Amino acid sequence: MSDIDVASSAGAEGTEHIDEAAVAALTAPVPETIGDGGPELVQLLTPEGERVDHPDYSAYVADLDADDLRGFYRDLVLVRRVDAEATALQRQGELGIWASLLGQEAAQVGSGRALRPQDYAFPTYREHGVAWCRGVNPLNLLGLFRGVNHGGWDPDEKNFHLYTIVIGAQTLHATGYAMGIQRDGAVGTGDADRDAAVVAYFGDGATSQGDVNEAFVYAAVNNAPVVFFCQNNQWAISEPNDRQTRIPLYQRARGFGFPGVRVDGNDVLAVYAVTKAAMDAARSGQGPMLIEAFTYRMGAHTTSDDPTKYRVSAEVEVWKHRDPIARLKAYLTAHAMADTEFFDAVDREADELAATVREGCLSMPDPEPLSMFDHIYVEKHPVVEAERAEFAAYHASFEGGH
Template sequence: MAKGDPGVTTRGRRAAPRSKRAAAAAGDPELVQLLTPEGERVETSVGPDGTEYRVDFTDEEYRGLYRDLVLVRKLDAEATALQRQGELGLWASLLGQEAAQVGSGRALRSQDMAFPTYREHGVLYCRGIDPIMPLGLFRGVDQGGWDPNEFKFNMYTIVIGAQTLHATGYAMGVAMDGKTGGDDGEAVIAYFGDGATSQGDVNESFVWASVFNAPLVFFCQNNQYAISEPLERQTRVPLYRRAGGFGFPGVRVDGNDVLASYAVTRHALDNARHGQGPSLIEAYTYRMGAHTTSDDPTRYRIASEVEAWQAKDPIARMKAFLTRQQIADADFFAAVDEQARTESVHLRERVLAMPDPEPATMFDHVYPNGSPELDEQRAQFSRYLESFEGSAH
C-alpha cells in the first residue's frame, strides 16, 4: 500500500442508532471489527462513542497488507529459531499479534513518531526499517541503539511502560512546536501491553497527555497475559474504558483484524494531528507464543484457550477474505510464501555474519560529543586490552 494513502474514511459521530449495526461486530458490541474470523468483510463498525469505522482499500492494498502479515510472521519465526539455535540470547515473539502491529504500523504517516516496546517487530517492519536492526540487541553485539529521529521510531524499550512517558513528553513537544493542527500535522503513537496498564508510568502518561492535550495515541496490545499473569489480575473493566476516567476517548478493536486495526489507528492519529488530543486504543489480541524464549506458557494457560484463539488467526481470515473475493489466487499466496522464505533466509545469513563489537565502542555513545575524561578512559582501556598477548583488539 502506498504510504500516506488515507485508505480509510470515518463519518461523523452518532450518525445512526447503534443497535442496527452493532451485530456486525461478531456478537461483541464492544469490539470494532471489519473482518470476522471467518474472513467476512463488515462494511462499517461503530465505536463506543459512535464513530463509524470503515476502510476503502484497493485490491493491491489488500494484497499488500496480507504480504506484510505473512512476512512479519515469518521473520519473527526465523528469529525464534535463531534463538533456539543459540544465535540470539533472547527473542520476544509477536506471533498472533501481527494484525494489530501491521494495521497500526501501516496507519502511521511518514511524519508520525512511534515509541515501541521490545515486541514491535511488525511496526518496525511497516516503518520500512530493515528487520535486522533490533537483532543486534538480541544477539548481544550492540546496545540496541539507533537514531530515533532518522527512523521516526524510538529505541526498543525493555522497561515496562517507560516509553509511554517518553512518548508523552515528545508529543507535548510536538504540540509546543506548533506541528499539529492540519493534515500534515505530526502525531505520536506509544505502544504498550495489557500488563503495562498497571504501571504508574502509563497512568501518569494518561494524566499528562490528557491535561496537555498531547497529540498521542496510546496503542495497547492486550494479548491477555502480562508474562504469566492473566488479564483479570490487571483490570476489572475493559482496558479501553480506563481512558474515560482520564478524560479522553478509548476504543477496543479486534487486534487480529488488520483492517479494523488500521481504521481505528488512522482515525485516532488523525484526531491527534489535528489537535484533538490523545486517545486510547485497546487492540484485543492474543500472544500465541511464549512471552519470550525464556518462558513456558503451558505452565499458566490451557491448550483449549490457545486453540480458541487459533481460530481467530489474523492471517487465515485475511487469506479467506482475499480468496473469497478473488482478490488473490494460489499463485499470489505461493509467491508471498516464497518471498517470506527468501527474506528470512537472508535475515538469518546476515545475523550469523554480524561482527562481534569492538570493546572500546562502549565509550562511543555516552555523550553526544564525547568528553576529555571519556577519551582518557577509552585510551586507558585500549592500552589495557593491548597488554594481552595475541590480542586482536
C-alpha cells in the first residue's frame, strides 16, 4: 500500500481515516541544499588549502608531483582569465552573449585533466575549462558566441563535441556514442591505449529535463561506458536546487541502477580523483556513474542574466571563501611547491593570453552569409539547398544600398 493509500484509507465503519503523519511526510517542505555539501562530500583539499585523505580516492592523486599541481594552478588561472576577458568583450558589444564559468574552474579542469586522449567529452555551452584541457583554442569559443562560426574546432580531432545549447540534449548524444564504442570493442579489453569512455557535462537545472533522465535509462540498461558529470552550481538560471529535488542530485543515480558520488567541485584534486576513478571503471566495462560536482556559479547564468534579482550577496560571499584557485595557491605556498616568481609568471602569461584573445576576437572576419549552410550535412540535402537559394535571393534583395 502506498503512502497516499495509507493517508486516505477507509476506517472499519466506512468513514475515511486521515493518517496525519503520512500526510505530513508527503507535504513536508523540500529540504534546503546543505551549504557545505554534507558528510558525503569527497574532498582532498579544504577551502583553507589543507590536504586531507579519503579512503576511496586519495590513491588516485598519489602519483601527482609538484609539476602536476603547478600545472593545475596554471590551468585554473588561465581559464578564469579567458572567461573574464570574454565577459568584458560581451559587455563591450563584441560578443552576442557569454556563459561564464566563474567559480567552476576546478570542476572543469579537474575532470578535463582526468580524461585520456581517446575519451570523448560532450559539453554544454559553459565547459570552457574542459575545452582548454582538450586543446581547443579559446578563440574558437569566442567565435561561436560572436556568431562567426559554429564552434570552429574539429570534434574528432579534439574528442570534444561542439557546444550544445539545448539543455540536456548532449546526454543522449553521449550515451549513444558510448553505446557505439562499446559495440566497437573499445571497452573492457584491458588495452589502456584502446579502451575508452565518454563524459557528459550538464548543470543541476538539466537534471529536471527529460533528455537527461532518458539518457540515464539507456546508459543503465546498456551498461554504457559513460560518466554523467553534473556541475551543481546551486542555481538553474534563477531557480535554486530546493525547487528541483528533494534529495542530493547524486542520489538520483540509484533509482536508475548505477552509482553516484558527490565531490567538492571547488577542489581540483578531488574532482580529478573522482573523475579518474569513474572513467577507469567505465573503460573497464563497469558501466555508467553520476558525479555531482558541488560547486557555485559566482556570476550570472549568462551575460543576459542579473543574479541580484534572485539571490542574496551574502550567499556569494560565503562561496568566495571556497574559491578553487585560492585554496590550491595556499596549498602550493604552504608546502613550498611554488613561490612568488611562479605565481607572477602565471599572472603575466594570463595577461598575454587575454591580450591575444582580445586581439583575435576583434580581428575575426565576418563570415560569408551563405556559409551557414555549408556544414549541416555531409552531402547536399534538397531542403537545405532550397533554404540556401531562398536566403540568397533574400540577401540579394538588399544589394545596391538598400
